[in-house]
Amino acid sequence: MKSVVIIGVGQLGGVFAKGLLRAGCRVVPVNRGDSLQDVATEIPTPDLTLVAVGEGDLPAILEGLPESWRSRAGLLQNELLPRDWERYGVEEPTVAAVWFEKKAGRPIREILPSVIGGPRADLLCAALREVGVRAEPIVGHRTLVDALVLKNLYILVSNIAGLRAGGTVGELWEAHRSLAVSVGIEVLDLESALLGRALDRDQLLAGLGEAFLADPEHGCCGRSAPKRLNRMITRAREAGVGVPTAIEIGLEAGV
Numbered sequence: 001m002k003s004v005v006i007i008g009v010g011q012l013g014g015v016f017a018k019g020l021l022r023a024g025c026r027v028v029p030v031n032r033g034d035s036l037q038d039v040a041t042e043i044p045t046p047d048l049t050l051v052a053v054g055e056g057d058l059p060a061i062l063e064g065l066p067e068s069w070r071s072r073a074g075l076l077q078n079e080l081l082p083r084d085w086e087r088y089g090v091e092e093p094t095v096a097a098v099w100f101e102k103k104a105g106r107p108i109r110e111i112l113p114s115v116i117g118g119p120r121a122d123l124l125c126a127a128l129r130e131v132g133v134r135a136e137p138i139v140g141h142r143t144l145v146d147a148l149v150l151k152n153l154y155i156l157v158s159n160i161a162g163l164r165a166g167g168t169v170g171e172l173w174e175a176h177r178s179l180a181v182s183v184g185i186e187v188l189d190l191e192s193a194l195l196g197r198a199l200d201r202d203q204l205l206a207g208l209g210e211a212f213l214a215d216p217e218h219g220c221c222g223r224s225a226p227k228r229l230n231r232m233i234t235r236a237r238e239a240g241v242g243v244p245t246a247i248e249i250g251l252e253a254g255v
Contacts (some may be wrong), residue, residue, distance in 0.1 A: 002048075002123065004020050005029075005049045005069070006028070010029075012098065015102050015128075036061075037066055048073075050076070050094070051075055062088035071091065074095070078152065094120040096114055096116040096120055099102075099211075111154075114134065121137040143196065154211050157183050159225035162219075162220025163252070164252060168222060169211075169219075170218075180199075188201055188204060189243075190236050190239060193239045193240070230250070
């Protein structure tokens with residue numbers, strides 16, 4: 001029987017836990033306040049250690065990740081790029097670009113099939129399929145990064161432009177497309193700088209439109225939008241990338 005440690009069993013982690021259990025895995029939850037080292041002493045070599053905490057908690061978890069778990073790590077956060085795990089010595093993790101959301105008391109809401117890359121992609125894809133979520137494995141580091149960039153683009157544009165426009169992503173794309181594209185270009189400029197390579201703007205913006213129209217009634221922004229905007233502006237300043245539209249929206253929103 002395969003064993004999977006899940007760090008952070010919230011709404012999203014709970015979906016994966018349920019799917020993994022149905023797929024016949026032993027699931028070991030690690031909750032806030034539990035000692036990672038104590039769990040690693042009992043389970044030093046799980047088949048996968050899935051880190052399912054929020055974006056803000058990820059750096060501290062990766063910094064304290066037991067050595068024997070680093071080559072077995074799985075990540076599913078938004079706003080991910082390789083630098084976010086490489087700086088903590090995590091190499092070749094299994095990474096999911098998750099295109100569904102799960103909120104308390106509500107069923108899973110899918111936008112597009114989730115895509116997963118890395119050594120344990122097939123395991124996580126199988127787990128999601130067990131709970132009726134579409135998932136596809138992808139091969140190759142560059143392909144995985146491109147998938148992450150598209151998801152980052154969706155999350156950041158919908159949240160940041162949504163602070164000004166409000167409404168749904170369908171309304172944002174149809175009635176406020178120039179705003180969405182303006183924020184999208186700034187997001188891609190920043191992602192390109194952080195990756196150290198050019199990105200295909202036209203293709204990614206077209207993919208953004210397709211994602212918006214796949215679930216046009218999806219709300220633009222939630223409670224995390226101000227934090228996402230702050231992170232983007234901070235990273236842009238550190239990278240020397242201009243993001244004037246994002247800064248204007250931040251001033252308007254008092255962020």
